[in-house]
Amino acid sequence: MPIQRRIDRQQLPYYLKVFNRITDKPMGYIGNVSLEGLMLISQLPMLVGARFDMRLKIPGPNAQRFIDFSATCQWCHEDVTPGSFDSGFAMVVPPAEFVEMVDALHQYFSFYPMAASA
Template sequence: MRTQRSIERHQLPYYLKVFNRITDKPMGSIGNVSLDGLMLISQLPMLLNARFDMRLKIPGKDHRLHYIDFHATCQWCREDITPGSFDSGFALVAPPADYVEMVDALRYYFSFRSIAASA
């Protein structure tokens, strides 16, 4: 029996690309993200229970790319509603501090805040 997910997810209105850290080839795009994992949208299905070395390339204020390297294990994979696309759920293995900071920044950026709270 499948249990309901209790991890809060944050949907991204546009996608951040994920790369294979070893080959630097694109793996897909982030569909949503949490502190414990992410959903990858890809053109190929991902191997279940496999550990992947992943990299995010984040543009910085200095107009340079900043790399966030991490390891993640594929927990599930299914065909997306879009033909030719697959959704895969990954659990992060010891997420690095810069990944946690990125998730916090995305949560802050995409959350609804009252005007009084931000003033």
């Protein structure tokens, strides 16, 4: 049976690591993201109700870019994977760079119908 996948599967959590902006220590990986917030996959539970100053380090062709933002933890529970926790964060005020990243990821991971051949 031939492989019919038209888009390579991407493992988003392996790319978008979230850091504490103050300490520069890793907090976890983005599991899901939108303009309203994100889900963080981490090894430690996050404090619900706390505001966190976060940073994404985006690799680039010439230099690394930072996207700094603040978000408040809305919920946290243990993941089905032992030793992992999922936490939902609401954005305080998403910066323009965050909005651009979410739009770019949405386009990159979206499926569009193929154009009909003439």
